[in-house]
Amino acid sequence: MRRYGKNPDEDDIRVRPNRKGNRPRTTIRPKHEDAAEGMVLTVDRGRLTVLIDDIPVTAMKARELGRKAAVVGDQVMVVGDLSGAKDTLARIVRIQPRTSVLRRTADDDDPFERVVVANADQLAIVTALADPEPRPRMIDRCLVAAFDAGLSPLLVLTKSDLASAETLLESYGALDIPYVVTSRDELGKGEAADRVRDFLNDKVTVFVGHSGVGKTTLVNALVPEDRRRTTGHVNAVTGRGRHTTTSALALPLPDGRGWVIDTPGVRSFGLHHVDPSRVILAFPDLVPGTEECPRACSHDEPDCALDAWVAEGHADPARLYSLRRLLATRERHEGD
Ligand SMILES: Nc1nc2c(ncn2[C@@H]2O[C@H](COP(=O)(O)OP(=O)(O)OP(=O)(O)O)[C@@H](O)[C@H]2O)c(=O)[nH]1
Numbered sequence: 001m002r003r004y005g006k007n008p009d010e011d012d013i014r015v016r017p018n019r020k021g022n023r024p025r026t027t028i029r030p031k032h033e034d035a036a037e038g039m040v041l042t043v044d045r046g047r048l049t050v051l052i053d054d055i056p057v058t059a060m061k062a063r064e065l066g067r068k069a070a071v072v073g074d075q076v077m078v079v080g081d082l083s084g085a086k087d088t089l090a091r092i093v094r095i096q097p098r099t100s101v102l103r104r105t106a107d108d109d110d111p112f113e114r115v116v117v118a119n120a121d122q123l124a125i126v127t128a129l130a131d132p133e134p135r136p137r138m139i140d141r142c143l144v145a146a147f148d149a150g151l152s153p154l155l156v157l158t159k160s161d162l163a164s165a166e167t168l169l170e171s172y173g174a175l176d177i178p179y180v181v182t183s184r185d186e187l188g189k190g191e192a193a194d195r196v197r198d199f200l201n202d203k204v205t206v207f208v209g210h211s212g213v214g215k216t217t218l219v220n221a222l223v224p225e226d227r228r229r230t231t232g233h234v235n236a237v238t239g240r241g242r243h244t245t246t247s248a249l250a251l252p253l254p255d256g257r258g259w260v261i262d263t264p265g266v267r268s269f270g271l272h273h274v275d276p277s278r279v280i281l282a283f284p285d286l287v288p289g290t291e292e293c294p295r296a297c298s299h300d301e302p303d304c305a306l307d308a309w310v311a312e313g314h315a316d317p318a319r320l321y322s323l324r325r326l327l328a329t330r331e332r333h334e335g336d
């Protein structure tokens, strides 16, 4: 599990201002020195499962956190009953600084950003090669979300027993994204999971993909049943009790080699919030060409300096084409 440095000043417990101003608070608020650190595995209507020393503890956020919400992947400080026993409820008193945030805008006419997952390293975009047909726009939108969040993308192409990956991979050639291809036969033999795991080791990887692509099949193959049980996910898996469909769900890879974060409710990304200047960081070869761009250039407009710069031979035109294709997907079309 990853550890984060203690950072006592930033993000500290909020002390509510004294509205009337006539009775200063004299009680010293507890500093929570006894708080334990853990990782948020699920969020379900205000109840969070936090893994602390390999024990899943149910917790809710403490009032002093104010409007801040912890999400799956967050490292949090927890006080109270940490036994993990039935019907206990601990309190989250602090959210540690995040190394990354994967966001989505729920809808293009809903300007609110939602943080989907914190502290992830990688976004695995699961796409079937057939049944259902690949949806390149959806892949591109996921790539934009990943680049915007600073996550490395990984293409997971399933059902290669039904169709070849060649055509799809060609259109992503210029982007040079790591990919892994799986088939039904290899899934049965465990080979598919082994191959995919090679890309996941020691990372926190968020899995996205639309319905029917085989994401659940793959995630089940990646995370053995007994590992789920140790983190209290057995209900979500067997379908007993209420299914956690809207929240993401962190599942441990074997041998403590990282985490898979399944996102059952996330079929696509609203990209309203995306900043082109962050997306271009995924194209370091093009960044120098933006020096002459107008301020706040979208890099997808007539005055963008990249066209002339690339025409002068400083970078591969296919890379600029790919960047533009990605940026263009920020506009939502029907079916996204
Ligand atoms: N031919 C073939 N079928 C597969 C493969 N992987 C999964 N499937 C099948 O595809 C169907 C959908 O798989 P799921 O794992 O349920 O897909 P999902 O992406 O989780 O879809 P939702 O549950 O709707 O979110 C199932 O019938 C699987 O058996 C594969 O590699 N090849």
Ligand SMILES: [Zn+2]
Pocket: 290, 293, 294, 297, 298, 299, 300, 303, 304, 305, 306
């Ligand atoms: Zn530009």
